[in-house]
Amino acid sequence: MEEKTYNNHTMKDFKSNQEVRWCPGCGNHAVLNAVQKALAQMNIPRENYVFVSGIGCSSRFPYYINTYGFHGIHGRAAAIATGVKTANPKLSVWNITGDGDALAIGGNHFIHAIRRNVDINIILFNNEIYGLTKGQYSPTSVRGLVTKTSPFGTVEEPFSVGDLVIGAKGKFFARTIDTMVTLSTDIYVEAERHRGTSVVEVLQNCVIFNEGVHDDVAGRDVRADHTIVLKHGKPMIFGKENDKGLILDGLKIRVVRLGEDNITEKDLLVHDATEPNPGIHYMLSNMKYPDYPVALGVIRSVEGRTYDAGVEEQIADIQKKSRIKCMDDLLMSGSTWKIK
Amino acid sequence: MTRNSKVIKREDVVIRFSGDSGDGMQLTGTLFSDTVALSGNDMATFPDYPAEIRAPQGTVGGVSGFQVHLGHSEIQTPGDYADVLVAMNPAAIKANVCWVKPGGTIIYDKDNFTEKNITKAGYLKDPVAEEKLETYNIIPAPISSMVREALKNFGLDAKSVLRTKNMFALGMVYWLFDRKLKYTERYFDQKFSDRPEISEANKVALRKGFYYAETIQALNPVIRIEPAAIEPGTYRNICGNTATAWGFLAAAEKAGLKLFIGSYPITPATGILEELALRKDLGVISIQAEDEISGICSALGASFAGRLAVTSTSGPGMALKSEAIGLAVMAELPVVIVDVQRGGPSTGLPTKTEQADLMQALYGRHGESPLVVIAAGSPGDCFHFAFEAARIALEHMTPVILLSDSLLANGSEPWKIPSMSELPEIKPPYADKKKIPFLPYERDDKTSVRYWAIPGTPLLEHRIGGLEKTIKGTVSYIPENHEDMVKKRDAKIAEVANSIPGIEVIGKYTGDLLITGWGSSGPYLRAAANELQAEGYEVSFAQFNYINPLPKNVSKVFSRFKKIAVGELNLGQFADFLKIKHPGFSYNSINKVKGMPFTIKEIKESCIKILEGK
Numbered sequence: 001m002e003e004k005t006y007n008n009h010t011m012k013d014f015k016s017n018q019e020v021r022w023c024p025g026c027g028n029h030a031v032l033n034a035v036q037k038a039l040a041q042m043n044i045p046r047e048n049y050v051f052v053s054g055i056g057c058s059s060r061f062p063y064y065i066n067t068y069g070f071h072g073i074h075g076r077a078a079a080i081a082t083g084v085k086t087a088n089p090k091l092s093v094w095n096i097t098g099d100g101d102a103l104a105i106g107g108n109h110f111i112h113a114i115r116r117n118v119d120i121n122i123i124l125f126n127n128e129i130y131g132l133t134k135g136q137y138s139p140t141s142v143r144g145l146v147t148k149t150s151p152f153g154t155v156e157e158p159f160s161v162g163d164l165v166i167g168a169k170g171k172f173f174a175r176t177i178d179t180m181v182t183l184s185t186d187i188y189v190e191a192e193r194h195r196g197t198s199v200v201e202v203l204q205n206c207v208i209f210n211e212g213v214h215d216d217v218a219g220r221d222v223r224a225d226h227t228i229v230l231k232h233g234k235p236m237i238f239g240k241e242n243d244k245g246l247i248l249d250g251l252k253i254r255v256v257r258l259g260e261d262n263i264t265e266k267d268l269l270v271h272d273a274t275e276p277n278p279g280i281h282y283m284l285s286n287m288k289y290p291d292y293p294v295a296l297g298v299i300r301s302v303e304g305r306t307y308d309a310g311v312e313e314q315i316a317d318i319q320k321k322s323r324i325k326c327m328d329d330l331l332m333s334g335s336t337w338k339i340k
Numbered sequence: 341m342t343r344n345s346k347v348i349k350r351e352d353v354v355i356r357f358s359g360d361s362g363d364g365m366q367l368t369g370t371l372f373s374d375t376v377a378l379s380g381n382d383m384a385t386f387p388d389y390p391a392e393i394r395a396p397q398g399t400v401g402g403v404s405g406f407q408v409h410l411g412h413s414e415i416q417t418p419g420d421y422a423d424v425l426v427a428m429n430p431a432a433i434k435a436n437v438c439w440v441k442p443g444g445t446i447i448y449d450k451d452n453f454t455e456k457n458i459t460k461a462g463y464l465k466d467p468v469a470e471e472k473l474e475t476y477n478i479i480p481a482p483i484s485s486m487v488r489e490a491l492k493n494f495g496l497d498a499k500s501v502l503r504t505k506n507m508f509a510l511g512m513v514y515w516l517f518d519r520k521l522k523y524t525e526r527y528f529d530q531k532f533s534d535r536p537e538i539s540e541a542n543k544v545a546l547r548k549g550f551y552y553a554e555t556i557q558a559l560n561p562v563i564r565i566e567p568a569a570i571e572p573g574t575y576r577n578i579c580g581n582t583a584t585a586w587g588f589l590a591a592a593e594k595a596g597l598k599l600f601i602g603s604y605p606i607t608p609a610t611g612i613l614e615e616l617a618l619r620k621d622l623g624v625i626s627i628q629a630e631d632e633i634s635g636i637c638s639a640l641g642a643s644f645a646g647r648l649a650v651t652s653t654s655g656p657g658m659a660l661k662s663e664a665i666g667l668a669v670m671a672e673l674p675v676v677i678v679d680v681q682r683g684g685p686s687t688g689l690p691t692k693t694e695q696a697d698l699m700q701a702l703y704g705r706h707g708e709s710p711l712v713v714i715a716a717g718s719p720g721d722c723f724h725f726a727f728e729a730a731r732i733a734l735e736h737m738t739p740v741i742l743l744s745d746s747l748l749a750n751g752s753e754p755w756k757i758p759s760m761s762e763l764p765e766i767k768p769p770y771a772d773k774k775k776i777p778f779l780p781y782e783r784d785d786k787t788s789v790r791y792w793a794i795p796g797t798p799l800l801e802h803r804i805g806g807l808e809k810t811i812k813g814t815v816s817y818i819p820e821n822h823e824d825m826v827k828k829r830d831a832k833i834a835e836v837a838n839s840i841p842g843i844e845v846i847g848k849y850t851g852d853l854l855i856t857g858w859g860s861s862g863p864y865l866r867a868a869a870n871e872l873q874a875e876g877y878e879v880s881f882a883q884f885n886y887i888n889p890l891p892k893n894v895s896k897v898f899s900r901f902k903k904i905a906v907g908e909l910n911l912g913q914f915a916d917f918l919k920i921k922h923p924g925f926s927y928n929s930i931n932k933v934k935g936m937p938f939t940i941k942e943i944k945e946s947c948i949k950i951l952e953g954k
Binding site: 016018045046047048050052053055062063066067068069070071072073076079080081082083084085086087088090091108109112311314315318319321322324325326327328330331332334335336337338339340 | 374377378380523570571572573574575576577586589590593598600602619620621622623624625627629630631633634637638639640641642643644645646647649663664666667671757758759760795796797798799800801802803804805806807814815
């Protein structure tokens with residue numbers, strides 16, 4: 001049979017026949033929607049998409065998207081995805097994970113996938129809580145958070161996703177908010193186009209166990225003033241009235257108002273996502289409300305050699321040079337002797 | 341080189357090289373066994389070394405040994421006791437003298453018998469007197485000073501000169517056993533082609549040792565072992581880890597698939613990853629993972645993506661991989677997990693051998709989690725059973741655990757090279773591209789095997805994973821569905837018994853005692869059975885390589901013998917398993933957990949006791 005490929009997809013092509021079992025109002029619904037939109041926009045045959053996940057609410061994602069999917073075990077999706085991609089670099093491999101899955105039990109695989117720069121897209125749903133086990137604190141929960149396993153408040157510092165990505169030599173880091181579907185869709189397309197490990201942190205709301213955790217920045221009324229959407233090559237302006245911006249003041253980023261102290265657009269930082277030196281990207285990814293707007297968009301997108309391509313090239317190179325072309329050649333290589 | 345001394349012929353002989361971990365005993369033993377194999381003898385080897393790379397010099401704990409058993413007829417084991425011991429220092433005598441046959445030959449470097457080394461080895465003053473070595477043929481050779489003298493004009497530093505001591509000793513042994521030097525010389529030419537002075541220094545040391553042994557007539561008469569009567573064919577020397585790696589390569593070629601290995605370094609399994617990492621020319625994708633879990637998880641990812649996927653490890657790594665092995669059971673993906681067993685539990689005895697991971701392999705997962713377990717019996721055997729593990733995994737869509745151990749991994753033997761045309765094709769159950777929609781857990785009626793749909797294939801998109809599912813791949817918590825799926829997974833594994841051979845009886849068809857065992861104990865048990873048969877006992881032997889499922893003829897074979905003995909290097913795990921699967925028989929266990937293989941002598945003694953009903 002002739003193999004047909006379907007490159008002109010619509011969102012519908014990516015809806016699976018499974019009933020979506022996330023809670024009503026869960027931020028995951030919007031993420032699913034944005035991912036399906038992004039997949040439909042890209043010129044990749046549906047059969048080449050593979051979604052791999054770990055364990056947690058977000059990790060049920062593969063069941064709801066009509067592509068190849070592998071629902072793994074807790075924390076191990078990055079390792080499974082590394083295997084899938086290295087085994088067949090033609091596939092577009094997506095790793096769906098959460099703050100507990102990627103940063104607690106799966107921390108090791110997360111940083112090593114990034115270090116190797118395997119060409120996969122990691123979407124990390126960060127709701128700062130364990131949802132599927134019903135409300136325990138996570139590695140991104142703020143210090144002092146009261147949960148079932150921290151009834152008197154946590155006494156530990158949270159991870160910041162961007163810190164880990166940059167610390168692990170990450171080449172691509174973006175952040176979005178679950179309900180910002182258009183921004184998210186664009187980011188997912190960018191993530192897929194970027195060759196190497198792309199990490200997208202989604203500030204996601206858990207309506208049951210951590211309702212409103214991101215409201216200070218994600219709330220519709222405050223979002224414009226409390227976030228900044230970074231665009232490569234564009235000055236860093238934000239605010240409902242586009243009246244605020246970011247400048248570099250000594251070794252720190254500072255929020256300024258346009259028009260005050262003679263500051264004009266020309267004085268603002270211009271976003272360069274492709275700058276290999278991670279200094280500014282690190283500062284941008286670490287901006288926290290209320291001192292700063294939280295950075296959204298593609299914060300860092302730097303070219304680099306990917307692991308899967310490296311493996312493939314090395315094999316091709318050795319195959320050209322080696323005299324061993326098949327198993328019989330290997331069996332008869334080196335010291336052998338005949339018995340008659 | 342011509343010889344002018346008397347020669348006698350012997351059937352077989354055992355040589356043990358021993359010295360400090362830094363003395364190069366593993367290389368010496370390997371070069372000797374290569375020469376032995378290339379000159380047509382059958383042989384088996386047993387490397388025995390400490391876990392420390394350089395244990396404190398001169399101590400008993402730092403002694404590294406390499407035993408070679410060569411013969412004119414079939415050699416099954418590396419031998420119990422040595423005819424010749426080479427001891428590079430007093431500690432090597434201390435550690436090994438109990439393994440020398442009465443009246444055997446002991447060659448030692450007398451320059452190394454300094455007061456300091458004697459004390460370090462735990463002797464008071466004179467090891468020869470304290471060990472009563474006068475009953476042996478002792479050859480105190482001034483090895484260190486002779487290499488110093490021989491290499492004084494080479495311009496090498498003192499350390500490099502002393503590093504050739506092992507070659508001097510090897511040269512002596514070559515003279516004792518009437519061997520040619522050319523294979524070892526060739527090795528140095530190749531190994532040090534860019535440093536001819538090092539190559540030449542080693543060759544000079546080797547020759548000086550040979551002449552020295554001749555000059556002092558170290559053994560009179562010298563021993564010649566005629567080439568063995570071996571099945572015609574082309575042979576090579578192979579160790580278990582390499583044979584395992586090659587078995588997977590052969591399976592990949594026969595299945596028309598790329599081979600993927602995801603592994604984390606661990607003694608004594610690392611050689612498999614190292615060998616496959618070398619084989620980029622055969623298209624191997626190898627990942628040195630960040631941990632054991634990532635090793636198997638990347639392999640599972642590769643399996644999902646349509647490759648022949650394997651992971652190699654040892655006991656501690658098996659423990660870490662067990663959750664992912666459960667995922668492989670649930671997702672019904674082909675993957676081979678090699679467990680090169682070592683002494684346990686925990687870090688245990690990393691470089692010593694043991695067969696105590698059997699229960700872990702069979703049952704070490706949560707839930708009803710059946711899979712296939714098979715075990716290789718000799719270094720060369722690892723090729724066949726790695727191939728079989730891959731065949732079963734691919735054709736039955738299941739994880740397979742292949743049990744090897746430290747003894748097989750590092751031991752070597754002459755191995756008849758198969759031609760790829762002799763090996764069977766491997767045919768994975770690919771999903772029918774025309775049958776849409778693809779149901780991930782639809783099964784073959786007869787074998788209960790599900791079908792394999794590979795990402796990249798249009799219209800077969802599907803989801804699998806660790807949650808229980810219906811035939812359609814829908815997550816399901818329905819009680820009846822779960823029970824049904826549990827039973828189907830179990831039936832699928834049981835069905836594998838139809839594609840494996842039965843156990844074979846070596847010796848008489850019936851008798852007083854059937855000695856059985858599995859894995860690397862097999863050759864020792866078999867050798868003991870052979871000797872008992874020669875002594876007139878009604879004893880036979882049967883080896884198990886397929887452990888789960890067991891071969892179908894077990895009960896038929898067992899019922900023909902009055903008694904059954906099960907020999908294994910643990911406290912009786914296989915015997916317990918047989919009790920569960922074939923409760924109608926009583927099993928006499930022969931066990932040992934000393935980090936060492938059985939000796940033929942102790943197996944025979946145990947068998948005689950069993951026969952006498954003691």
